[in-house]
Amino acid sequence: MDSDMSMHASYAFKHTCWGILLLFLAAGVADCSVVVTVSGPHVVKVGSSVTLNVSITGATRPTIVWEMGEIPVVTWALGSGSPPAISDPGGVLSIERDGSLSFHNVLLNYSATYTVSVVELGVGSNTSAFTLQVFDDIRNVSVSTEPAKAVEGTSTLTLAYSSLQGEATEVKWFFNSAEIKNSAHYVISGNSLTIRGPTRNDTGRYTLVLKNPFSSETIHKNISVLYGPERPVLEVHPPKAFFVSGESLVLSCHADGDPSPIASWVFGGLTLPAQAGMLNLTNIQSSQAGVYTCVMLNNETGDRLEKNITIQVYESPSGDPMCSVMGVNGNQDLQYRCQWAGGTPEAQLSFPVLNATSSGSGDFNLTRKPSQDLNGKEVTCIASHPLLQRNCSVTARGPADFLPLVSSMVDTDGKLVITIACASTSLPVATVTWSKGNQILTSGGRYQISSNTTLLYINDFRLNSTELDTYTCNAVNILGSQKNDVAMLGPTVSDTGLFPNQEGTMVTLTWETPRTSVITGFEVQMTGPDLLPSPGGRRRRKRATNEFRTIELKPSSARSTDISWLDPKATYRFRVIPAAGGTRGQPSKELRAGPGGGLSGPAIAGIAAGIPCGILLILIIIALIILCVVCRRKRRQTRYPVSRAVEKAVATQPNLNTPHTLLTGGLKTSAGPPDYSAHQVSERSSTLPSVVSPPPVRMATTV
Ligand SMILES: *[C@@H]1O[C@H](CO)[C@@H](O)[C@H](O)[C@H]1NC(C)=O
Ligand SMILES: *[C@@H]1O[C@H](CO)[C@@H](O)[C@H](O)[C@H]1NC(C)=O
Ligand SMILES: *[C@@H]1O[C@H](CO)[C@@H](O)[C@H](O)[C@H]1NC(C)=O
Ligand SMILES: *[C@@H]1O[C@H](CO)[C@@H](O)[C@H](O)[C@H]1NC(C)=O
Ligand SMILES: *[C@@H]1O[C@H](CO)[C@@H](O)[C@H](O)[C@H]1NC(C)=O
Numbered sequence: 001m002d003s004d005m006s007m008h009a010s011y012a013f014k015h016t017c018w019g020i021l022l023l024f025l026a027a028g029v030a031d032c033s034v035v036v037t038v039s040g041p042h043v044v045k046v047g048s049s050v051t052l053n054v055s056i057t058g059a060t061r062p063t064i065v066w067e068m069g070e071i072p073v074v075t076w077a078l079g080s081g082s083p084p085a086i087s088d089p090g091g092v093l094s095i096e097r098d099g100s101l102s103f104h105n106v107l108l109n110y111s112a113t114y115t116v117s118v119v120e121l122g123v124g125s126n127t128s129a130f131t132l133q134v135f136d137d138i139r140n141v142s143v144s145t146e147p148a149k150a151v152e153g154t155s156t157l158t159l160a161y162s163s164l165q166g167e168a169t170e171v172k173w174f175f176n177s178a179e180i181k182n183s184a185h186y187v188i189s190g191n192s193l194t195i196r197g198p199t200r201n202d203t204g205r206y207t208l209v210l211k212n213p214f215s216s217e218t219i220h221k222n223i224s225v226l227y228g229p230e231r232p233v234l235e236v237h238p239p240k241a242f243f244v245s246g247e248s249l250v251l252s253c254h255a256d257g258d259p260s261p262i263a264s265w266v267f268g269g270l271t272l273p274a275q276a277g278m279l280n281l282t283n284i285q286s287s288q289a290g291v292y293t294c295v296m297l298n299n300e301t302g303d304r305l306e307k308n309i310t311i312q313v314y315e316s317p318s319g320d321p322m323c324s325v326m327g328v329n330g331n332q333d334l335q336y337r338c339q340w341a342g343g344t345p346e347a348q349l350s351f352p353v354l355n356a357t358s359s360g361s362g363d364f365n366l367t368r369k370p371s372q373d374l375n376g377k378e379v380t381c382i383a384s385h386p387l388l389q390r391n392c393s394v395t396a397r398g399p400a401d402f403l404p405l406v407s408s409m410v411d412t413d414g415k416l417v418i419t420i421a422c423a424s425t426s427l428p429v430a431t432v433t434w435s436k437g438n439q440i441l442t443s444g445g446r447y448q449i450s451s452n453t454t455l456l457y458i459n460d461f462r463l464n465s466t467e468l469d470t471y472t473c474n475a476v477n478i479l480g481s482q483k484n485d486v487a488m489l490g491p492t493v494s495d496t497g498l499f500p501n502q503e504g505t506m507v508t509l510t511w512e513t514p515r516t517s518v519i520t521g522f523e524v525q526m527t528g529p530d531l532l533p534s535p536g537g538r539r540r541r542k543r544a545t546n547e548f549r550t551i552e553l554k555p556s557s558a559r560s561t562d563i564s565w566l567d568p569k570a571t572y573r574f575r576v577i578p579a580a581g582g583t584r585g586q587p588s589k590e591l592r593a594g595p596g597g598g599l600s601g602p603a604i605a606g607i608a609a610g611i612p613c614g615i616l617l618i619l620i621i622i623a624l625i626i627l628c629v630v631c632r633r634k635r636r637q638t639r640y641p642v643s644r645a646v647e648k649a650v651a652t653q654p655n656l657n658t659p660h661t662l663l664t665g666g667l668k669t670s671a672g673p674p675d676y677s678a679h680q681v682s683e684r685s686s687t688l689p690s691v692v693s694p695p696p697v698r699m700a701t702t703v
């Protein structure tokens, strides 16, 4: 309905226009001047009411036409009875009686250039133009950035404003209070500010000031141009080239960036807990050595940066380096070996004497052709580890001069077992072959050869001429060979010696034996008065006897004995009898101690001649009387108890079943059975009367 009506109005309006045009043509010939002027405010605020005043001169009843831009909006024959023709859908316009154009509650879209035309038939016409601008308050302005996150390195950053209301007639941008002008860096155009190649230096406070005749608006926006992480700095505290296991350290990681990059530490594919980029490693172990990666993340831009640091953890090798030498490649080559296990890193090993340039780690072999240069040459291995330095040495040696050793013992069956040792100091250890005469000896039967071939055992050895033969050992190693003959001897004592002390109360008896003599023990024998039993003993001495009696049994290792409690005034004789099992060898030379051995016959005669015969006679008589008394008393007291040592030997029989014990029950020798047990040896002072033969007992020999 409304639209129908407006169409009707528009139709009428067009007819009126054509009428006006005809009037113009008619008036064209008239010769007079009409003047029209428009006055009023050029800028108005939206919603206000305003009037564009018209003043017309030279016409009295003109027809007036207002155009908005090119479009006629009001036509009226001034002062006529007919209403003005108004074409204004917004209902804002009205015309005053004098032809002025009024706006009521003006809208923004009424900003335009208005032209007023005045025509009076026959008088003339004229036009005048007027520009009106309608402004609103600037409200709800916002500034946005494109891209949304400002990142250093992008080509442009654009700040654009928009407002919900009001249009600005003046736009100004400021950066940290300084006004921004167009330049190579900044482009201001329309509602935007474009920054070319933004950097972190463009981070700051941006201010936008918008103005129009009725309002102004100021907007602040803080913009961070994000960057980084860049150039991570890794530090180790304490700063050391390497760490010893057990030490502690802190790794730290820093990098510049906006926002501050978040640091994390990765080791062996695992992310380790760290605080503010600090990684604490306490009591570090060699398993923790390696590459630590610091990962720096800008969590706003997603940019990452990694940096590696290598931590070395050293551990000393255990123990000491070990040097050895052996024959290899079928005993064609001499191999020197140096080993030092453990340790991080492995120790560097070398034999500079053999090869200055060659080295190995942990376990190092060096092979050489065997030569006499190397025989007896000390070869040192230099073992170096960052934490400590050590050496070891080894000397390869052919089986040089060495003396075979013979030792003897008695097995549990009372049989002699002989051991011949051909132990040379050779390195690599020599292999020994054994022979007796032309017969090569092998393990088996009565002969046993130790697995390393250096020992030959002969079981059930007989002291007869077949057995007491020459045995030969031939030691061979890669550097040479050495042959030795061992001519076995029966139990023999070679040198003897006797050394009394000053008071004449003690003697030291010494003896030697040939190296190849078969001996399992010694009997020490003496003649003369009994030994004093103890310092306070009241017992009288037994009269001196010329028969040898065994006072001590010594093991085969013994080469001397001390005999105490001798009577300085008495004369003694001593000798040593070697024994092999139940067989005794030749007794040693007899050795004398005491006055009898000290003064010669003529000396005694001289002394006797110097003493008056009367005194001598009296003294002899007194001596005889005293002797008689002593003899009578002693006969009453003397008992011959069985030696405690013998009792002990019997008591301890079950314990004697060791290779060192010997059954002497079947001994053919007439003398009392010697007891070589250690108990006996320790009880030196107890007397063993030669007259009394104790029952047969076991005896032991310590070899
Ligand atoms: C229109 O008015 C101007 C002065 O504003 C005047 O100079 C001019 O001559 C007039 N034109 C006519 C055709 O009257
Ligand atoms: C327009 O005319 C009216 C009355 O005729 C007057 O009140 C007003 O001040 C005039 N405006 C201007 C801008 O001259
Ligand atoms: C101005 O805008 C209003 C709506 O906002 C509309 O009704 C009116 O016709 C417009 N006026 C002109 C002259 O464009
Ligand atoms: C515009 O700003 C005013 C206050 O200045 C506020 O109340 C209003 O909600 C804003 N409108 C919008 C659409 O943001
Ligand atoms: C920021 O400015 C400083 C000096 O003003 C300059 O040295 C530096 O290179 C600039 N940084 C960048 C990323 O442009």
Ligand SMILES: *[C@@H]1O[C@H](CO)[C@@H](O)[C@H](O)[C@H]1NC(C)=O
Pocket (backbone or CB within 6 Å): 250, 273, 274, 275, 278, 279, 280
């Ligand atoms: C690392 O050690 C420092 C002191 O040395 C301590 O302040 C820090 O809290 C420790 N950090 C962690 C993650 O244990």
Ligand SMILES: *[C@@H]1O[C@H](CO)[C@@H](O)[C@H](O)[C@H]1NC(C)=O
Pocket (backbone or CB within 6 Å): 262, 299, 300
């Ligand atoms: C970045 O990390 C900070 C704290 O470190 C956090 O507050 C922020 O939300 C993170 N941003 C993103 C995008 O993850």
Ligand SMILES: *[C@@H]1O[C@H](CO)[C@@H](O)[C@H](O)[C@H]1NC(C)=O
Pocket (backbone or CB within 6 Å): 291, 293, 306, 307, 308
């Ligand atoms: C850091 O170390 C890891 C693991 O060893 C390796 O994969 C990576 O390439 C290294 N990074 C740098 C920057 O050297």
Ligand SMILES: *[C@@H]1O[C@H](CO)[C@@H](O)[C@H](O)[C@H]1NC(C)=O
Pocket (backbone or CB within 6 Å): 354, 355, 356, 357, 358, 359
């Ligand atoms: C030492 O060893 C290196 C390699 O390990 C070898 O090339 C060189 O011939 C050796 N030098 C001697 C003198 O044997």
Ligand SMILES: *[C@@H]1O[C@H](CO)[C@@H](O)[C@H](O)[C@H]1NC(C)=O
Pocket (backbone or CB within 6 Å): 328, 335, 337, 360, 363, 364, 365
């Ligand atoms: C050294 O030699 C020994 C024996 O020949 C061998 O067991 C060892 O593996 C060798 N070591 C090295 C590092 O070759």
Ligand SMILES: *[C@@H]1O[C@H](CO)[C@@H](O)[C@H](O)[C@H]1NC(C)=O
Pocket (backbone or CB within 6 Å): 423, 429, 450, 451, 452, 453, 454, 455
């Ligand atoms: C050979 O073996 C015997 C025991 O079987 C041992 O006592 C001797 O020390 C060894 N000799 C060497 C050189 O290894």
Ligand SMILES: *[C@@H]1O[C@H](CO)[C@@H](O)[C@H](O)[C@H]1NC(C)=O
Pocket (backbone or CB within 6 Å): 462, 464, 465, 466, 467
């Ligand atoms: C010596 O003893 C051995 C071993 O019992 C025996 O075979 C050999 O016939 C004896 N030789 C002599 C001469 O008695």
